Amino acid sequence: MKDLVKAEFRKIFGESPEGLYFAPGRVNLIGEHTDYNGGHVFPCALTIGIAGAARKRNDRKLRFYSLNFKELGVIESSLDDLTPREDARWTNYPKGVIWAFEGRGMKLPCGLDLLIGGNIPNGSGLSSSAALEVLTGYLLRDLYGFDLTNIDLALIGQYSENNFNGMNCGIMDQFASAMGKKDSAIFLDTATLEYEYAPIRLEGKKIVVTNSLVKHSLVGSAYNDRRNSCETALKELQTVTDIKTLGDLTEEEFEKYKYAIRDEDRMRKAKHAVYENRRTIRAEKALKDEDLPLFGKLMYESHASLRDDYEVSCPEIDVLVEAAGKVPGVLGSRITGGGFGGCTVSIVEDSAIDAFKEALTKDYQEKCGKTPEFYIVEIGNGPEKLNIG
Ligand code: GLA
Numbered sequence: 001m002k003d004l005v006k007a008e009f010r011k012i013f014g015e016s017p018e019g020l021y022f023a024p025g026r027v028n029l030i031g032e033h034t035d036y037n038g039g040h041v042f043p044c045a046l047t048i049g050i051a052g053a054a055r056k057r058n059d060r061k062l063r064f065y066s067l068n069f070k071e072l073g074v075i076e077s078s079l080d081d082l083t084p085r086e087d088a089r090w091t092n093y094p095k096g097v098i099w100a101f102e103g104r105g106m107k108l109p110c111g112l113d114l115l116i117g118g119n120i121p122n123g124s125g126l127s128s129s130a131a132l133e134v135l136t137g138y139l140l141r142d143l144y145g146f147d148l149t150n151i152d153l154a155l156i157g158q159y160s161e162n163n164f165n166g167m168n169c170g171i172m173d174q175f176a177s178a179m180g181k182k183d184s185a186i187f188l189d190t191a192t193l194e195y196e197y198a199p200i201r202l203e204g205k206k207i208v209v210t211n212s213l214v215k216h217s218l219v220g221s222a223y224n225d226r227r228n229s230c231e232t233a234l235k236e237l238q239t240v241t242d243i244k245t246l247g248d249l250t251e252e253e254f255e256k257y258k259y260a261i262r263d264e265d266r267m268r269k270a271k272h273a274v275y276e277n278r279r280t281i282r283a284e285k286a287l288k289d290e291d292l293p294l295f296g297k298l299m300y301e302s303h304a305s306l307r308d309d310y311e312v313s314c315p316e317i318d319v320l321v322e323a324a325g326k327v328p329g330v331l332g333s334r335i336t337g338g339g340f341g342g343c344t345v346s347i348v349e350d351s352a353i354d355a356f357k358e359a360l361t362k363d364y365q366e367k368c369g370k371t372p373e374f375y376i377v378e379i380g381n382g383p384e385k386l387n388i389g
Contacts, residue, residue: 001022001119002386004067005020005115005117006020006053006388006389008067008115009055012065012074013055013063013065017053017113017115018056019053019054019385020051020052021051021054021135021139021384021386022049022050022051022135022384022386023049023131023135023178024045024047024048024049024176024382025128025131025177026043026044026126026130026176026180027044027343028041028172028336029042029044029207029283029299030042030279030283030295030298030299031043031172031279032312032336033273033276033312033339034190034277034280035171035172036168036170036190036227036230037230037246037277038246038248039189039245039280040188040247040281040284041176042198042280042284043173043175043185044180044184044379045176045181045186045379045381046377046379047377047379047380048120049131050117050128050131050135051116051386052117052135052136052139053114054114054115054143056110056143057111058110060079061076061077061079061111062078062091062114063075063111064114064116065115065116067115067118068122069089069090075091077095079102079110082095084096093132093161093165094114094132094136096163096164097133097140097157100157100164101137101146106146118131118132121211121373121375124342124343125215125336125339125343126209126337127176127337129161129165129167129173130161130173130176130177133156133157133158133161133177135383137178138178141153142385150178150383151175153174153383154171154178154179155171157177158170158174161174167220167223168223168224169338171190172188175188175193175195177382178383180380180381180382182381183200184197185197185287185379186198191245202292205348205350206376207345208346208374209336209345210324210343210344210345210346210373210374211343211373212314212341212342212344212364214314214316214317214368215340215342216341226269229265229270230246230269230273233269233270236261237249240257246270247273247277250274251275251278254270254274268309269309271305271309272305272306276305276306276310279301279302283295292331293331295332295347296330296331296332296347297332299331299332299346300325300333303321303334307335312340313335313339314339317342319367320333320360320372323359324344324356324359327348327352327360328352329349329355330346330347330356331346331347331348333345333346334346360372360374
């Protein structure tokens with residue numbers, strides 16, 4: 001990908017790039033819809049992601065080209081026009097990051113040419129947008145010499161996604177991309193941004209991501225609805241107990257105080273946030289104790305809660321998780337990411353991988369008329385500057 005991006009940059013922009021960069025996508029092992037509720041998440045960066053080649057310009061133009069959207073050609077903008085536009089398509093992500101830099105007083109003295117190419121399957125819920133935001137932040141820091149940590153880059157990415165691109169996401173995806181570490185998951189407390197790396201030793205097992213290849217519409221609005229329900233439930237709970245976030249509650253405390261939530265649906269949403277956070281804490285401990293069967297059981301419980309209480313799954317994903325549960329040698333399986341389609345994540349014994357693929361393909365074809373895609377993923381590092389060669 002790196003060589004291709006470099007060669008294509010020369011073709012499209014007529015000069016060699018100044019820098020080559022990479023930022024990873026992510027998969028979340030457990031801890032879903034907890035990151036805007038002050039809870040824990042447990043994602044890891046992947047070895048797949050987005051590579052970019054960039055060069056500063058001597059005017060104020062911004063020119064962007066994506067190898068994944070060649071049909072759109074070069075999309076042009078300017079540092080004097082940092083506003084989101086529908087026809088700017090994917091370039092609203094890098095533009096949003098530049099806008100967020102400028103908002104923090106880090107003005108770019110000149111524009112830039114940027115060419116990207118990626119191998120994160122489109123719309124799969126493996127965070128290509130967060131990877132693009134982190135990639136942009138990383139290359140701006142390098143090319144223009146700004147003094148920022150990788151956690152700053154994650155926060156800027158999230159800020160731009162919330163305020164420039166209108167998706168009210170939490171910090172998980174950008175944090176996972178910016179702070180990834182090879183063969184480790186990141187146990188992150190989203191209330192404080194304290195984090196710990198948890199080495200993933202899967203001896204004889206693999207993390208398999210299964211792509212349902214469906215993405216239901218209204219993802220953004222349903223996501224924001226869930227956020228609003230949790231915020232309202234929190235306010236109701238705060239009338240009877242002194243908490244800052246839903247992540248402050250144990251299951252027992254939630255059961256004691258839940259009467260304050262005046263709506264059954266909202267109560268189930270808040271229940272998911274509280275229970276999922278506790279599950280994530282237990283899952284990290286299970287991993288430390290090398291108790292993968294328990295880790296897998298918690299994954300199934302997470303899925304059931306996302307399906308029944310939080311209601312962010314969909315029939316296609318449920319078929320995949322249910323089929324996984326019937327294959328001997330599958331330790332756990334659940335939906336991963338924002339929901340309403342996208343991917344499942346499963347832990348599968350090496351010897352069971354073929355049977356896993358066969359069983360899921362068969363059930364998915366029969367019940368949903370589609371063939372899923374499988375990726376045996378590897379856990380990779382955060383963003384990096386690549387040797388330009
Ligand atoms: C999306 C958001 C994240 C997180 C997940 C659900 O991926 O971008 O911030 O809320 O959904 O866990």
